Amino acid sequence: MRTRDSAATRTKLLDAARDLIRGKGYAATTVDDICSAAGVTKGSFFHHFANKEQLGVAAIEHFGSMAEAFFANAPFKALPDPRDRVLGYVDFRAALLNGEIAQYTCLMGTSVQEVYATHPEIRAACDAGMSAHVAELERDIEEARRLYAPEAEWTSKSVGYFIQSVLQGAFIFVKAKQGPEVALESLAHLKRYLQTLFGMKADANLEEKTA
Template identity: 80%
Template sequence: MKLRDGTATRIKLLEAARDVIRMKGYTATTVDDICSAAGVTKGSFFHHFASKEQLGIAAIENFGEMAAEIFGSAPYTALPDPLDRLLGYVDFRAAMLEGDIASYTCLMGTSVQEVYATHPDIRAACDQGMSAHVAELERDIEAAKQLYAPDAPWTARSVGYFIQSVLQGAFIFAKAKQGPETALESLDHLKRYLTTLFKKP
């Protein structure tokens, strides 16, 4: 029972850190904020994590695992054509841009923009997590390239990072504009651009 309770408390803290940091930013988020959102005591917090930074890194890793599950089971992954899967990924990301802004923006992007120069371990965790997601996309990009643009000078890896650059920029404008309209337009342009890279009959 204690083991299950301890696991449940850890999950609550990870989820609270994910949500509060996306809403307030890493620096403005306090241990008290996280404990309040999780409904746990400070003693429970420090039983599981030695510091806010340690929790921040664990939350980033947990966010990556959650994202892998969401995108790994998304409908577009069942499409037989890799280009259709790639374009379906963009559509899927666009469909996620609804509700509260903090609920659809990226914990990794939010964190690394703020602390890249002051918290190298958090920066490294964000880089690893975002790059792992790019690597997942890279497989479909490379397969589509082999089918429709085998002689193109660009690499699948560079296109994967370009897609994520557009997405992170879209999240920034969703925050700046306090709504998803500009972000959605950016993803529409991203989809148009991707179709120009491949010469699908």
């Protein structure tokens, strides 16, 4: 029972850190904020984590595990054609751009922009998490490349990082504009570009469909 309660407390702290940091940023989120949001005492916090930075790393890893499971069970993953899975991934990300901004933007991207020069352990955790997501995308991209663009000089890895670069940039404009319109247009352009990479005619009406 104690082990189960301890694990539940740790998860509450990780979930609270995830949501608060996405909404306020790492520096503005205090240990007191996290404890209050999690409904636990400060003593419980320090039972699980030596300091906020250790929690920050753990929250990044926790977020990565949740994202991995979430995308593994997304509808596009069941599509038989790898090209459709790649394009479906973009559609799926576009469909997520609604509701509270902090609930659909990326904890890793939010954190690394702020702490890359001051908290190397958090930066490294963000790099590992985002790169792992790129590697997962890379499998479908490579399979699609072999089927539809076998003579292409670009690499699946580079396209995976490009997709994530567009997404992370789109999240920045979501925050700047306080809305998803620019992000949706950016993802529409991204999908058109991917269509041309895989030998398809780009859909000129994609922005209307995405929006």
